[in-house]
Amino acid sequence: xxxxxxxxxxxxxxxxxxxxxxxxxxxxxxxxxxxxxxxxxxxxxxxxxxxxxxxxxxxxxxxxxxxxxxxxxxxxxxxxxxxxxxxxxxxxxxxxxxxxxxxxxxxxxxxxxxxxxxxxxxxxxxxxxxxxxxxxxxxxxxxxxxxxxxxxxxxxxxxxxxxxxxxxxxxxxxxxxxxxxxx
Numbered sequence: 600x601x602x603x604x605x606x607x608x609x610x611x612x613x614x615x616x617x618x619x620x621x622x623x624x625x626x627x628x629x630x631x632x633x634x635x636x637x638x639x640x641x642x643x644x645x646x647x648x649x650x651x652x653x654x655x656x657x658x659x660x661x662x663x664x665x666x667x668x669x670x671x672x673x674x675x676x677x678x679x680x681x682x683x684x685x686x687x688x689x690x691x692x693x694x695x696x697x698x699x700x701x702x703x704x705x706x707x708x709x710x711x712x713x714x715x716x717x718x719x720x721x722x723x724x725x726x727x728x729x730x731x732x733x734x735x736x737x738x739x740x741x742x743x744x745x746x747x748x749x750x751x752x753x754x755x756x757x758x759x760x761x762x763x764x765x766x767x768x769x770x771x772x773x774x775x776x777x778x779x780x781x782x
Contacts, residue, residue: 601754602626605747615738617646622742629739633661635668647739656729663724682773691770695763702756702763709756713749 606612606619615622625643632641641648641657648654678690708716721730732740
């Protein structure tokens, strides 16, 4: 939805010489490919990607998302189990504090120098330079303006803030629940 609104406002059809509909279809195909539930090859217009390096970068992004999801799940399940089963909810006390610090640092860095933050993130996550996509060779990068990534970053920080609020509320609820249960 956010992306669909940006296609015309950023004049993407003129940038990549494709219709709005074609751009949106390619965007949808990319998002579908990056989904952890999809095990097919990426289906995008040959007008948008011509180099193998860019295809490799998208495959790397998919791997990073998979590793992130796997690690998150492997960490979260035992923490939730311990919190509920053993009545220890230290996780719900410390995690919001850690996340607030992370949001503060990342959010400040993004606000001061988004381009620098974006570059640093890529340098930390990827072990090659395939993320440096040349729009003359692979116009795919032109259909993802920097503002798009900035907005995604803001949405991600917002979701983390929501998780913080939910953890604080859950911690307070569990405290009250266990105190009443002990009476």
